[in-house]
Amino acid sequence: MRKLKVQFHLHTRQDPYDYIRHSEKELIDEAARLNYDVLSITCHNVIIFNEDLKKYAEKKRILLIPGIEKSIRRRHVVILNATIDAQNIKNFDDLEKYRKKHPECFIIAAHPYYPGGISLKKRLERYISLFDAIEYCWYHSKKFNMYNKKAVKTAEKYGLPILATADCHMIKYLNYTYSLIEAGKDVHSIFDAIRKKKIEIVSHNLPWWKLLIIMPSLLLKSWIKRFTLAI
Numbered sequence: 001m002r003k004l005k006v007q008f009h010l011h012t013r014q015d016p017y018d019y020i021r022h023s024e025k026e027l028i029d030e031a032a033r034l035n036y037d038v039l040s041i042t043c044h045n046v047i048i049f050n051e052d053l054k055k056y057a058e059k060k061r062i063l064l065i066p067g068i069e070k071s072i073r074r075r076h077v078v079i080l081n082a083t084i085d086a087q088n089i090k091n092f093d094d095l096e097k098y099r100k101k102h103p104e105c106f107i108i109a110a111h112p113y114y115p116g117g118i119s120l121k122k123r124l125e126r127y128i129s130l131f132d133a134i135e136y137c138w139y140h141s142k143k144f145n146m147y148n149k150k151a152v153k154t155a156e157k158y159g160l161p162i163l164a165t166a167d168c169h170m171i172k173y174l175n176y177t178y179s180l181i182e183a184g185k186d187v188h189s190i191f192d193a194i195r196k197k198k199i200e201i202v203s204h205n206l207p208w209w210k211l212l213i214i215m216p217s218l219l220l221k222s223w224i225k226r227f228t229l230a231i
Helices: 024-033 052-060 085-087 092-101 122-126 146-158 187-195 207-228
Strands: 002-010 038-041 067-072 075-080 106-109 133-136 162-164 179-181 198-204
Touching: 002 067, 024 038, 024 052, 024 207, 067 085, 067 092, 085 092, 085 179, 085 207, 092 133, 122 146, 162 179, 162 198
Parallel strands: 002 038, 106 133, 133 162
Antiparallel strands: 002 179, 067 075, 075 106, 179 198
């Protein structure tokens, strides 16, 4: 076995909620250039995985795993190795039923303590039995990292692994935060290794001024996209 370079939280221009410039194949191309082994494209509330993308990734020596970032009562949850019926999950009871029906899936608490109405916050511990891992978010600097530290503390409390992801909305930040997993290059081996915490987190601090620019810009562009779609 070797350490696989993985990204499990990625968005593309097919995302119905966020403004994204890059396509799926552009993302795969960049990931291949950066020597990634495993990816999961997790657009909001929709699975865009298909056989064409899977084969395209295989040609780049990348394992592409189906994924989705599901809004559950407006709170974001990443589901890996997801099936199409994951799109129908509406509440945490639905998520529990889905997990029982699909034990092959892997559920991550996305950016659980970051400000705003999309983070799990107290719901993370309330529904902790539904989660396989907790996300270490890319959006931080040396001094601004209290939300990731809280996520790490909760993970330690419940014996869950921490997974670093890019939550990639802009392709130039794809390589700022990722995970290295010691596993065979197949879904079962990867998920088993994560549960056994055979993980190395790689995460680079952003300059403080980038923090002030990036998120407001993303939120504004996404709001404009949603408003335009609603007209």
